Amino acid sequence: MSDSSDILYFDNNATTQVDPLVVEEMLPFLRDHYGNPSSAYRIGRTTRDAIEKARARVAGLLGCEASEIQFTSCGTESTNAAIHSALRMDRDRQHIVTTRVEHSATLKTCEGLAKRGHAVTWLGVNADGQINLAELESAITDETALVSIMWANNETGVLFPVEEIARIVREKGAVFHTDAVQTIGKVPVNLSAMPVNFLSLSGHKLHAPKGVGVLYLNRKTKFTPFVTGGGQETSRRAGTENVAHIVALGKACELAAQGIAHEATEVRAMRDTFEAGILASIPGAQVNGDRVNRLPNTTSLAFSGVESEALLMLLDQRGICCSAGSACTTGQHEPSHVLRAMGYDDTRARGTLRFSFGRFNTPAQIARALEIVPQVVEKVRRVNA
Ligand SMILES: Cc1ncc(COP(=O)(O)O)c(C=O)c1O
Structure with missing residues (x-):
């Protein structure tokens, strides 16, 4: 399958x-x-x-x-x-x-x-x-x-x-x-x-x-x-x-050469819609890093008061794959060296998720994710409160 x-x-x-x-x-x-x-x-x-x-x-x-x-x-x-x-x-x-x-x-x-x-x-x-x-x-x-x-x-x-x-x-x-x-x-x-x-x-x-x-x-x-x-x-x-x-x-x-315009338009639009939707619906959510000089497909989002590992688990249960820091360091539970180098404290680093989109994603998937992610963050925050 x-x-x-x-x-x-x-x-x-x-x-x-x-x-x-x-x-x-x-x-x-x-x-x-x-x-x-x-x-x-x-x-x-x-x-x-x-x-x-x-x-x-x-x-x-x-x-x-x-x-x-x-x-x-x-x-x-x-x-x-x-x-x-x-x-x-x-x-x-x-x-x-x-x-x-x-x-x-x-x-x-x-x-x-x-x-x-x-x-x-x-x-x-x-x-x-x-x-x-x-x-x-x-x-x-x-x-x-x-x-x-x-x-x-x-x-x-x-x-x-x-x-x-x-x-x-x-x-x-x-x-x-x-x-x-x-x-x-x-x-x-x-x-x-x-x-x-x-x-x-x-x-x-x-x-x-x-x-x-x-x-x-x-x-x-x-x-x-x-x-x-x-x-x-x-x-x-x-x-x-x-x-x-x-x-x-x-x-x-x-x-990739044929699809580079798609990355700059459609993939970017999906990322931006997702990011704007998350920032609007989840109190205290923040984007990590330069938002102008950035790949069109990536958003690194910090959610205060939560551990990304807990979010990842619940998101996986709802069918969403994303990551905490880079895939290569996931499992180590160490705050990301990148976010640390940017001067963010461990709490922010530990509450960060990376979403990276691609040509096989669709606007319908983004809409679905915008229903699920706020629910999951809310749930983890409630448990932690
Ligand atoms: C920036 C960067 N460099 C190098 C690598 C390693 O590439 P590979 O998995 O082909 O060894 C990765 C993979 O995550 C990466 O993101």
């Missing part, structure tokens, strides 16, 4: 439903086309050609050259590859600049490097979730190997001014990586006009399956492979290619 029959799925920043058109495109590569892309005979060429078609489609969405696209297993691998490569380029440049609100893919990796003796500068954010660009500029030194700053925050949807950040980093002579896992497919991106060295994206955030990602590697950027072995991906990422998933990601990127 499908999971989605009577579910109100508002957790698209955690993962997305695979688009049926994507499934259709990938199935022949599970069922029929099993050739190894490195093989010289015809059935190998079929899968090799399919990979190259997918590469061109991803490049089309990002506004870059196909040769700059390197397939990986996920966003986390892409980010690890970028960070470790940058550190191997120059012995005298071993300092990293990042922010306190990164996804654990960057956060934990940089914490691990700090433990092993690397200097790491952690940029803070203000209550809107924004960094100070002057602080960024002065943090970059002659010893800085890499600046790694996410494009959109997975918990709040806050967008950093990545074009400006990339220019500052380039002027200071350092290498720039952006974790764009939450950005790609939601807002237009044109890498040909931006001095970005590395960018990470993940298939399962844009209606492709889990287990495939991309590292964009600017053609002028030096790179040392993170995964070594065979000569796949022009020797930049070893391992026999995950052909079906790469094909799926290519299709997902084509669909």
